[in-house]
Amino acid sequence: MNYPTVIQVDYHPSVAQFPTAQQLESQSRFQQELHETALATARKTFGREVYVRGVVEVSNYCRENCHYCGMRRSNRGLDRYRAEADTLLRVLLEERPQCITDINIQAGEDPVAVREVVIPLVRSLKASTNLGISVCLGTLSPDLTRELQEAGASIYIIKFELANPNLYRDLEAPGTLEERTNHIRWLATEGWAISSGFIAGLPGQDTEAALENFRLADSLPLVGCSVSPFIPGDATPLASATAASLELTLNCMAALRIMRPDWVIPAVSALNLAGPGSGYQRGLLAGANLCTINLTPENLREDYLLYRKDRFIMNEERILSAIQATGCQPSSTSLAQRYARHSTRPELVTA
Ligand code: SF4
Numbered sequence: 001m002n003y004p005t006v007i008q009v010d011y012h013p014s015v016a017q018f019p020t021a022q023q024l025e026s027q028s029r030f031q032q033e034l035h036e037t038a039l040a041t042a043r044k045t046f047g048r049e050v051y052v053r054g055v056v057e058v059s060n061y062c063r064e065n066c067h068y069c070g071m072r073r074s075n076r077g078l079d080r081y082r083a084e085a086d087t088l089l090r091v092l093l094e095e096r097p098q099c100i101t102d103i104n105i106q107a108g109e110d111p112v113a114v115r116e117v118v119i120p121l122v123r124s125l126k127a128s129t130n131l132g133i134s135v136c137l138g139t140l141s142p143d144l145t146r147e148l149q150e151a152g153a154s155i156y157i158i159k160f161e162l163a164n165p166n167l168y169r170d171l172e173a174p175g176t177l178e179e180r181t182n183h184i185r186w187l188a189t190e191g192w193a194i195s196s197g198f199i200a201g202l203p204g205q206d207t208e209a210a211l212e213n214f215r216l217a218d219s220l221p222l223v224g225c226s227v228s229p230f231i232p233g234d235a236t237p238l239a240s241a242t243a244a245s246l247e248l249t250l251n252c253m254a255a256l257r258i259m260r261p262d263w264v265i266p267a268v269s270a271l272n273l274a275g276p277g278s279g280y281q282r283g284l285l286a287g288a289n290l291c292t293i294n295l296t297p298e299n300l301r302e303d304y305l306l307y308r309k310d311r312f313i314m315n316e317e318r319i320l321s322a323i324q325a326t327g328c329q330p331s332s333t334s335l336a337q338r339y340a341r342h343s344t345r346p347e348l349v350t351a
Helices: 029-044 083-094 111-128 142-151 165-170 175-189 209-220 246-259 279-285 316-325 335-341
Strands: 008-010 048-059 104-105 132-136 156-159 193-200 223-230 290-294 347-349
Touching: 029 246, 029 279, 048 083, 048 111, 048 223, 048 316, 048 335, 083 111, 104 111, 111 175, 111 209, 132 335, 156 209, 156 335, 165 175, 175 193, 175 223, 193 209, 193 246, 193 335, 223 246, 246 279, 290 316
Parallel strands: 048 104, 048 290, 104 132, 132 156, 156 193, 193 223
Antiparallel strands: 008 347
């Protein structure tokens, strides 16, 4: 991959309170206190406003082979698709719920889809709406990344997934951990607002390894970070592994909120799989402040196989009732506007 190697980025993390093993393992009264502190921290920074974005899942082709994902290239049983830019544009222009301020365009690592679908879609959205635009498309070349930015995307979502380099290699996560984190730093120097993320409860990950995720997240130039519960995916090498506990995932989210009061932390849809019925709302009550409405056309959704075919789709009604049930309301400001205001573009420092 021909992009500059970033050795260091002049970036100064501001840790309010670093998580402890006791917090991540907390139960009963201690857990309740942790979540209450996280919620109070989120309310102090963001008030009762929760960001609401839409997501379209553009392509399920992927050149990577992550063991925790059903779209890995070795899964030959999956029907692969690339959506058409015009179809997605029509959905986003005509069927977009009013509460949405940003669109996230997401795909497996598929440069063809980026060129043929994502860039035209971003250009059209930019020309006809004032939506903020984020992309989650993996590690792309500098040229393609810059084309996306020139088209109008300003937020890059790129998860480091896990902070232990050996486990990262064993699980065939994209490239090496060093390449991934260097790419994140390089994106920051290019002016992207970056949100990253990690997986809680991966097989082979103890509490110390979980704490490593926080150390790495805090060292990166991020504006947000997600915590996704490990869900054993169909047709993956981890299909028979044990799923992450909802409680560990929520404790990680709460600890992350306390560590970084300023970060935008999403409630991920997989909380519904880890905790059917209550997981998503409990995420909002543990300090999350971003919800995502799935706008992928129905005929494609089933094949966007992060975990299982029986997806729990977060539609407008489910999102709005979760926000309302936690005493909040959708934000009228977009994520892109927030990040533009709070921009801290780090300087590139190379060897
Ligand atoms: S997690 Fe992302 S990069 Fe890894 S196989 Fe799935 S879609 Fe590809």
